[in-house]
Amino acid sequence: MNGESVVFWITAIFAVVGALGMIVSRKAVHSALWVAFAMVNLAVLYFTLQAPFLATTQIVVYTGAVMMLFLFVLMIVGVDSSDSLIETLKGQRLLATFFGLAFGGLLLSAIASTVALRNNGLDVANGDYGGNIQGIAHLIFNRYLLAFEVTSALLITAALGAMVLAHRERWTPRKTQIELSRERTHTSQVTPLPNPGVLARHNAVDTPALLPDGSPSQASLPQQFRETAQNDDASKEVTS
Amino acid sequence: MNIYADAQGDLAIFGNDPIGVILLKVVGIFAIMVLMTLLTIWAERRVVGRMQMRIGPNRVGPFGLLQSLMDGIKLALKEEIIPKGVHIAVYCIAPVISATTAFLTFAVIPLGPEVSIFGHVTPLQLTDFPVSVLYVLAIASIGIYGIVLAGWASGSTYPLLGGLRSSAQMISYEIAMGLSFVAVFMYAQSMSTSQIVAGQEHLWYIVLLLPSFVIYTIAMVGETNRAPFDLPEAEGELVGGFHTEYSSLKFALFFLAEYVNMVTVSAMATTLFLGGWRAPYPISMWASANTGWWPMLWFFAKVFVFLFVFIWLRGTLPRMRYDQFMKFGWKVLIPVSLVWIMIVGAARQLKSDESVPTRTLLIVAAILLVIGVGISYIFELRAQKRADIEQAREELEASTEFDPFAGGFPVPPMPGQTPQASRRIPVTLASSPVTGEEQ
Numbered sequence: 001m002n003g004e005s006v007v008f009w010i011t012a013i014f015a016v017v018g019a020l021g022m023i024v025s026r027k028a029v030h031s032a033l034w035v036a037f038a039m040v041n042l043a044v045l046y047f048t049l050q051a052p053f054l055a056t057t058q059i060v061v062y063t064g065a066v067m068m069l070f071l072f073v074l075m076i077v078g079v080d081s082s083d084s085l086i087e088t089l090k091g092q093r094l095l096a097t098f099f100g101l102a103f104g105g106l107l108l109s110a111i112a113s114t115v116a117l118r119n120n121g122l123d124v125a126n127g128d129y130g131g132n133i134q135g136i137a138h139l140i141f142n143r144y145l146l147a148f149e150v151t152s153a154l155l156i157t158a159a160l161g162a163m164v165l166a167h168r169e170r171w172t173p174r175k176t177q178i179e180l181s182r183e184r185t186h187t188s189q190v191t192p193l194p195n196p197g198v199l200a201r202h203n204a205v206d207t208p209a210l211l212p213d214g215s216p217s218q219a220s221l222p223q224q225f226r227e228t229a230q231n232d233d234a235s236k237e238v239t240s
Numbered sequence: 241m242n243i244y245a246d247a248q249g250d251l252a253i254f255g256n257d258p259i260g261v262i263l264l265k266v267v268g269i270f271a272i273m274v275l276m277t278l279l280t281i282w283a284e285r286r287v288v289g290r291m292q293m294r295i296g297p298n299r300v301g302p303f304g305l306l307q308s309l310m311d312g313i314k315l316a317l318k319e320e321i322i323p324k325g326v327h328i329a330v331y332c333i334a335p336v337i338s339a340t341t342a343f344l345t346f347a348v349i350p351l352g353p354e355v356s357i358f359g360h361v362t363p364l365q366l367t368d369f370p371v372s373v374l375y376v377l378a379i380a381s382i383g384i385y386g387i388v389l390a391g392w393a394s395g396s397t398y399p400l401l402g403g404l405r406s407s408a409q410m411i412s413y414e415i416a417m418g419l420s421f422v423a424v425f426m427y428a429q430s431m432s433t434s435q436i437v438a439g440q441e442h443l444w445y446i447v448l449l450l451p452s453f454v455i456y457t458i459a460m461v462g463e464t465n466r467a468p469f470d471l472p473e474a475e476g477e478l479v480g481g482f483h484t485e486y487s488s489l490k491f492a493l494f495f496l497a498e499y500v501n502m503v504t505v506s507a508m509a510t511t512l513f514l515g516g517w518r519a520p521y522p523i524s525m526w527a528s529a530n531t532g533w534w535p536m537l538w539f540f541a542k543v544f545v546f547l548f549v550f551i552w553l554r555g556t557l558p559r560m561r562y563d564q565f566m567k568f569g570w571k572v573l574i575p576v577s578l579v580w581i582m583i584v585g586a587a588r589q590l591k592s593d594e595s596v597p598t599r600t601l602l603i604v605a606a607i608l609l610v611i612g613v614g615i616s617y618i619f620e621l622r623a624q625k626r627a628d629i630e631q632a633r634e635e636l637e638a639s640t641e642f643d644p645f646a647g648g649f650p651v652p653p654m655p656g657q658t659p660q661a662s663r664r665i666p667v668t669l670a671s672s673p674v675t676g677e678e679q
Contacts, residue, residue, distance in 0.1 A: 029392060033330070036385065043378075056374040064381025064414070068388070068407055075392050075404060133370055133431070178630075188647070 007048045015041035028074050036067045050122060053133050194220040251432060253354065254368045261357055265366045269346050276543075277499040281308040283544075284551045291555040312492065320488035325395035334393055335486065335493035338386025342500035344379045348372035349507045350434045352517045352535040364517075364536065368434045373421055376508060377414065380463065384410045386497065387465075387472065387482045394485035402481025405562065406465060406472030412569040413462035413469075419577035420456040423449045423584045424512050437516030446513040451580045453513045455573055457549075460505040462569065464498065466550055468557035469565060506546035507539075514542050 018038030025031040039062050046055035087093075129135045140148050175183075184190060194217055197203030199210040206225040208216035218226050257265075282297070282305055289296025297304035322331070352364030369375070384407055391403015425431055427448060428439035439445075446453045462469040473481030483494045510516060517535030518524065520542075528534070560568075590596055642657040644650060 029330075033389070040382065052369050052371045053374070056371050056378045059378035060374065060381055060418075064378065064384070065411065068381070068384060068411060071388060071392075072404065072407055075388075075400060131370060 004048050007044065011041040011044045011048075014038075015045070029071065032067055032070050032074060036063050039063045039067065050126075051132065053136055189219065196220045196222070196225075251368060251370065251434070253363055254365075254434075257362050258360065261360055261362055262366070264357065269366060270343065273343055273346060273500050273503065274496075276503045277496055278308045278312070280499050280502065280547055281311075283547065284554070287548065287551045288555045291552075315492045315495070316489050318488045320490070323395065323485050326485065327393040327395065330389050330393035331485075332490070334386050334390035335490045335497075336386075337389065338383060338497040339493040339500075341379050341383035341386065342497040342504065345376050345504045346507065348375055348433050349504070349511060350437050350516055351539055352533065353531060355533055363434065364533075365434060368432050371431045372433045373425070373431050373436070373508075373512070376504075377418055377421075380410075380501075381414060383497070383501070386494075390486065390494070391472075391482040394482075396485055398478045398480075399482050399484045402472045402474075402478045402484070405478075406482060408566065409465070409469070409471060409569075410463055412566060413459045413573075416455055416569060416573040416577055417459040417463060419574065419581060420452045420459060421512065422577075422581050423452040426581075426584055426588055433511050433516075436512060437518065440515040440518060444513065444515040444518075449513070449584070451576070453509075455577050455580075456509060456513065458573060460509060461550070461553065462565075464501045464505055464550075466498075466502065467554040468560050470559060471562050471565060474559055502547060502550055503543065506543045506550070509546055510539060510542040 015038045018034045018041060021034035022031045022038065025034060039058060043055040043058040043063070046052075046058060126132050126135055129138045194209040194211075196205050196209055197207045198220065200207045200216070205222065208218060209220035211217050285307070286296040286304070297307035300306040300310050322328070347366040348368055350363065350365040350368070354361055354363045356362075387410075388403045388407045391399040391401075391406070394400070424436060424445055427445060428436040430436060430439070436445075465472050471481075472478075473483065475481075478484070483491055486494060517530075517539040519526070519529035519535070519538045523529050523538070529538075590601060637654050637657070640654075640657075642653050644653075
C-alpha cells in the first residue's frame with residue numbers, strides 16, 4: 001500500500017459520496033456544494049496521477065468559476081424557494097435515461113480502449129516535449145488548434161447570447177453623477193427626509209416629525225401613513 | 241509515483257525530504273502565518289493610529305505587541321450566538337473553509353534557497369510543482385466559497401448581499417490577477433514559484449513588467465476584500481457583510497483568514513515581481529547575501545513593505561462605489577492586461593525571430609503609433625464636445641442672476657455666479673441714527 005493508493009482510496013470514496021450527496025440533497029444549494037466537493041476530490045486524484053495542470057484547471061475553472069456561478073444564481077433565485085414538482089419538459093425522463101446510458105457507454109468504451117489497447121505510458125508521452133504542461137500545450141496549439149478555437153468561439157457566442165437576452169434597451173440617456181446631484185439640489189428637499197417622531201411626543205412610526213416651527217412634517221412618514229388628499233377630506237369632515 | 245518526474249532541472253530537489261523535515265516545515269509555516277497575523281493586526285492598529293494622530297494600542301507588552309494576542313484570546317472566549325434562521329451545517333463549515341484555504345497557499349511560496357536542516361540539505365519551501373502559481377489561484381477560488389456560503393447560510397439579507405458582492409468581486413478580480421501572471425510566465429518560461437525566483441537572478445520582473453505588477457497590486461487588494469475595495473463588508477451599507485451573523489471563534493476564523501490572505505498575496509507579489517528571497521540591490525553586493533538563512537530576512541522585509549501599503553491604503557482612501565469598482569475591473573484592468581500580454585508576447589516572439597529586420601519592425605511600430613494617436617484624437621474630440629456642452633450649461637446658470645435669498649432662505653451662489661455683498665443690516669446696540677451716519 002503506497003502513498004498513491006492511500007490517497008486514491010480516500011479521495012475516491014469522498015468523490016463518490018459527493019456525487020451521491022448531490023443526487024440525494026433536497027436543497028439546490030446543498031447539491032451544488034456536494035458537486036464542488038466531488039470536483040475538489042477529483043482534482044486531488046489528478047494530482048496523484050501526475051496531471052498537475054489538469055488538476056489546477058479543474059479547480060480554477062469548474063470549482064471556482066462554474067460552480068460559483070451556479071451558487072450565484074441559486075442565491076439570487078432565493079434562499080427558500082421551493083422545488084417545482086411539475087415536469088414542464090415533455091418526455092424528459094425518457095430522453096434523460098437514453099442520453100445517460102449513451103454517455104455511460106461512451107465512457108466505458110473509452111476506458112476499455114485505454115486498458116485493452118497497448119499504450120506507450122506517461123513517461124513517453126511527457127518526454128516528447130519535455131514535460132506534462134509542454135505536452136498539453138503542444139497538443140492544444142498544434143494538433144487540436146481548430147477544435148480549440150471552435151470551442152472558444154462557441155463559448156464566446158454563448159456569452160454574447162446571454163448578454164443579448166438579458167439586454168434592455170435604454171430609451172433615455174443615462175444620468176451622470178453631476179446631473180443627479182444637480183437635480184437633487186434643485187428640489188426643495190436637499191437633505192434626507194426627517195425620521196418619524198423627531199421632536200414629537202412619540203417616536204412611533206406613524207407619528208410625524210415636528211418641523212422647527214412646530215408643524216408636523218408629512219414627509220417624515222412612510223407612504224402608507226401619510227395624509228393623502230383623500231384622508232385630508234375625511235379628517236376635515238370628521239372635525240367639522 | 242513522482243509528480244516531479246517531468247519537471248526540468250531545479251524542481252528535482254523537491255519531494256525527497258524525510259518525513260521529519262516535512263513535518264517541521266509544515267509546523268514552521270503554520271507558526272509563521274499565525275505570528276504574521278498577530279504582527280499585522282498590531283502593525284495595522286499602530287500605523288493607522290499614527291496616521292490619525294493617535295498612539296494606538298501601547299499597554300499590553302512592549303509597544304503593545306501582545307495586544308492582538310489578548311484580543312484573539314478574548315474573541316475566542318466570547319459567547320457564541322447562532323441565530324435561529326441559519327443553515328447550521330453550512331454555517332459551521334464556511335469559516336473553516338475560509339481559514340484552511342488561507343493557510344494552504346503558503347506551501348508553494350519559496351522563503352529561501354537550499355539550507356541545511358539537521359544535516360539534511362533542503363530548499364526553504366514546503367513543496368513546488370510545475371504549476372504552483374496556478375495552484376495558488378485554485379486555492380484562492382476555493383477560499384471564495386467560505387465567504388459566499390457564510391453569506392448564504394446566515395439566512396439574513398445583509399450577509400447574503402455581502403456574499404453575492406464578494407463572489408462577483410473576487411471572480412472578476414481573479415481574472416485580472418491571472419492575466420497579470422501570464423507575462424511573468426512568458427519571461428520565466430515556467431509556472432513554478434522557485435523557477436520564477438530563479439529567473440529573477442539578474443533583473444526583477446517589476447522592472448521588466450511594471451504594468452503587470454501594477455495590475456497585480458490592484459487585483460490583490462480587490463481579492464483580499466481590503467479597503468478601498470472592502471465592499472463585501474462595507475459597514476455603512478451592509479452592517480458587517482458576510483460575517484454579520486458570526487460571533488466568537490467563527491468570527492475569529494474569518495478575521496484570521498483575511499490577514500493570512502493579506503500575507504499570502506503579499507508573498508506572491510514578492511515572489512513574482514520583487515525577486516522573492518533575493519537580496520535587494522545594495523545588499524546583493526555582499527557575496528553571501530543570497531545563501532543560508534539570510535534570504536528569509538529579505539523576503540519578509542519585502543512582504544512587510546506590501547503589508548504596510550495595505551494599511552496605508554486603508555488609512556488613506558475612501559471606499560469605492562460598487563458599480564464603479566466592477567466597471568474598473570472589467571473595463572479597465574482586464575482589457576489593459578490583455579493588451580499588455582499581446583505586447584509582451586509579440587516583443588518576445590520578434591526578439592527570438594532573427595528573420596524580421598529591424599526596419600520592418602520600426603515601420604510597423606510607426607503605423608501602430610499613428611493609429612493609436614488617431615484613435616486618441618477622436619476620443620479627445622468627443623471629450624471636448626462634452627466639455628463644451630457642460631460649459632454652455634454653466635454659463636447659462638451663471639447668466640441667471642444670483643438671488644442670495646432664493647426661496648426665503650440664505651443660499652450660496654451656483655457655479656459661475658458671483659456672490660454679492662451681504663444685505664444684512666448692521667446690528668448695533670445704539671439707536672438707529674448712529675447706523676445711518678456710518679453708512
